[in-house]
């Protein structure tokens with residue numbers, strides 16, 4: 001089954017957002033167009049399987065369960081890892097249940113969460129990623145040396161601590177409709193610094209480290225999808241980061257797992273707008 005992109009997205013806003021309807025419609029259009037372009041860029045032809053791989057139970061084996069949201073960059077990195085390691089039949093990817101029910105299973109209420117079927121339920125995408133590597137060492141997505149492994153962890157950590165903190169601040173500002181200039185400046189600076197520091201640790205175009213897919217690419221290639229967030233504040237996130245731009249374009253062209261991960265985010269984002277939810 002090939003992934004498909006939702007065809008008709010209403011652009012009017014009747015969802016009680018704090019943003020005025022016209023601004024909301026404009027925001028939806030911009031995000032939708034970005035998602036559509038991205039989906040095309042990622043190439044549906046190379047997306048071999050559907051959005052949600054399911055586990056095939058057999059014998060006494062109980063597949064682990066990854067609670068997922070298609071739009072989440074944190075879930076996306078675990079989905080790319082599962083796909084690249086061919087673990088679809090060992091880790092079932094399921095949509096997050098309604099939040100009240102989910103909180104009885106996962107205390108943080110956040111996705112991703114992994115039910116390891118050992119009594120341990122893990123949260124935090126990076127912790128989940130390393131647990132998956134420990135449990136399923138074949139087709140390792142770790143570095144080939146302690147130094148490359150350290151760079152992989154560093155790229156993921158900078159991405160989470162700086163880049164995504166900045167994206168979170170800007171997303172809150174955009175959704176609230178009440179723009180605080182100092183918060184926007186803080187968010188943009190975190191993103192710019194984070195991207196610069198990541199760039200300094202990249203091998204070059206292609207893959208981030210070791211010339212092959214690693215956990216750094218699972219997180220970075222999907223995380224950079226969210227660079228569109230700065231456009232709403234008149235800033236191109238990639239300005240001054242040509243190496244990172246080159247990396248991003250190359251990895252989406254060359255790696256089908258990363259391309260599929262981004263196409264899934266684009267599809268989920270369009271579906272959210274189709275359901276008239278705040279993008």
Ligand SMILES: N[C@@H](CCC(=O)N[C@@H](CS)C(=O)NCC(=O)O)C(=O)O
Nearest residue numbers: 072073074109110111112124125126
């Ligand atoms: N640092 C966490 C971030 C997880 C996170 O923020 N997940 C969001 C979705 S992108 C979520 O579940 N939000 C719901 C909530 O905060 O209640 C990770 O890496 O897993």
